[in-house]
Amino acid sequence: MSLTIQLPAEYGYVFGAATAFFFVNTYHSLLTGSYRKAAKVSYPNCYASAEQAEKDPAAFHFNCAQRAHANFIENLPTVITSLFIAGIKYPVLSASLGAAWAVSRVLYARGYTRNGPKGRYIGAIHSIFGLALSVLSGMTAYSFIRPLW
Template identity: 50%
Template sequence: MAITLAVPDTYGLVLAAATSTFFVNTFHMFRTAKLRKASNIPYPNAYATHEQAEKDVNAYRFNCAQRAHANFIENQPSALGALLISGLHFPVAAAVLGATWSVGRTLYLYGYTSSAGPKGRTFGAYIAGVADLSLKLMAAYTSYLLVAGK
């Protein structure tokens, strides 16, 4: 049985939300580069050593930026997949949740790299986490509808 997918008229909103994640990645890159420079951690070192981070708050914040960026990269593919799939059936809701995910991930980055350190990421993690779970549930339901031929 062939399935014909009709992209909803408002699917452009889904694509706009997906595109926002590329800019969040760019925010991560700039923030990490700024903190790398401030901490004088040379390339190719991915992180400051434990000793460097204990002595220099900039080195510690650089490590936080690196970890926030790695966490973003770990989560972006599944969030994008869920956004693009759920947007086939729920385009406006998916777009809003996708944009919410991007805002949450940006708050996560700036909270994590603030003077609060890892504790500063909690608010952004909560926002992004709720949006992410919602997108995944909507994607599962959309997939079910496609498999069931509904």
């Protein structure tokens, strides 16, 4: 038995939201790079040492930028996959949630790098957007599986 999936005309919005993630990743990379340079943390070191970060605010902020970027990369596979799956049935809602997730990730990075760990709360709503995409993804999967029962 084969399955044919016809994408809705609005699926282009899903591609647009996914493309925004590439730019958010670039933003994270540039942000982290600028903080790395200011902290004088050389490659291949991923972070400044705890001692260095305690003594040097630039090293502390670099660690925050690096952690914000790592958190973005950790969440990206789940979110982008959920976006593409959920977009099959809910393209506009999924694209909107994806765009909101991208914006909130920028806010998260800015808050975290400027104000330390507590500053990340300003963009922490990204978790809700990601969860909503996961739920929509599950609903989409269910809609394809249900007729097979």
